[in-house]
Amino acid sequence: MKTACKHIGIIMDGNGRWAKERGQKRSHGHEAGAAKVREITQFCSDRGIEYLTLYAFSTENWKRPALEVSFLMKLMTKYLKNELPLFIANNIRFETIGDLSLFSPALKKQIAITKEATSHHTGLTQVLALNYGSRDEIVRACNALREHNEPLTVELIEQHLDTSSFPPVDMIIRTGGDIRLSNFLLWQAAYAELFFTPTLWPDLSIDEFESILKTFAQRERRFGGLN
Numbered sequence: 281m282k283t284a285c286k287h288i289g290i291i292m293d294g295n296g297r298w299a300k301e302r303g304q305k306r307s308h309g310h311e312a313g314a315a316k317v318r319e320i321t322q323f324c325s326d327r328g329i330e331y332l333t334l335y336a337f338s339t340e341n342w343k344r345p346a347l348e349v350s351f352l353m354k355l356m357t358k359y360l361k362n363e364l365p366l367f368i369a370n371n372i373r374f375e376t377i378g379d380l381s382l383f384s385p386a387l388k389k390q391i392a393i394t395k396e397a398t399s400h401h402t403g404l405t406q407v408l409a410l411n412y413g414s415r416d417e418i419v420r421a422c423n424a425l426r427e428h429n430e431p432l433t434v435e436l437i438e439q440h441l442d443t444s445s446f447p448p449v450d451m452i453i454r455t456g457g458d459i460r461l462s463n464f465l466l467w468q469a470a471y472a473e474l475f476f477t478p479t480l481w482p483d484l485s486i487d488e489f490e491s492i493l494k495t496f497a498q499r500e501r502r503f504g505g506l507n
């Protein structure tokens with residue numbers, strides 16, 4: 281079965297190596313990564329993709345040096361402030377998945393402002409995965425269901441995942457050369473098409489992104505059934 285690509289997930293890996301290749305600090309790589317987020321978001325919006333979920337900060341990323349973590353927090357706050365005009369001009373809605381409780385009041389406030397200002401938009405939904413990890417998401421869903429007296433079902437668990445209001449993830453792309461999902465959308469990836477490219481995230485071109493979309497369009501998806 282051929283299906284339209286409504287929902288793309290991306291593991292944006294390789295910012296640090298991109299900076300190192302240029303003799304720059306890792307923070308420059310993250311800045312270049314944020315610029316790529318803007319470019320790919322604009323492209324997905326123009327192409328009529330409905331959902332773009334980006335792995336921006338994982339539950340494991342807190343293990344990085346404190347300086348890098350605080351740089352990423354400030355960068356994300358700045359990104360959200362700067363992006364609002366783009367979201368408004370392109371009818372883009374902003375959403376998040378993950379546990380936001382650990383973030384600074386400034387970042388939480390900017391997230392809330394951006395969600396509120398774009399909640400009525402009907403074009404692309406950009407979803408940032410922030411302090412997100414699939415195992416944490418599934419544990420939170422199970423805890424929310426603890427008082428439930430009926431046996432659990434796939435549907436019931438799905439209704440309690442952070443992605444409950446989004447369509448299924450059709451494809452997951454990982455840049456940066458590693459072939460793993462690193463705790464990103466593990467449940468949702470059950471029937472997603474997977475793409476891995478050695479290209480570092482800040483180097484991902486629109487041409488390469490389009491060619492991944494073309495390959496997706498040629499894939500036969502059977503979802504466990506027969507043709």
Ligand code: FPP
Nearest residue numbers: 292293294295296297310313314336356359
């Ligand atoms: C991996 O690169 C990337 C991240 C830890 C997070 C992604 C962050 C961005 C794309 C920039 C900020 C995002 C937004 C939404 C403004 P890495 O540091 O692991 O790279 P490496 O594997 O080469 O070291």
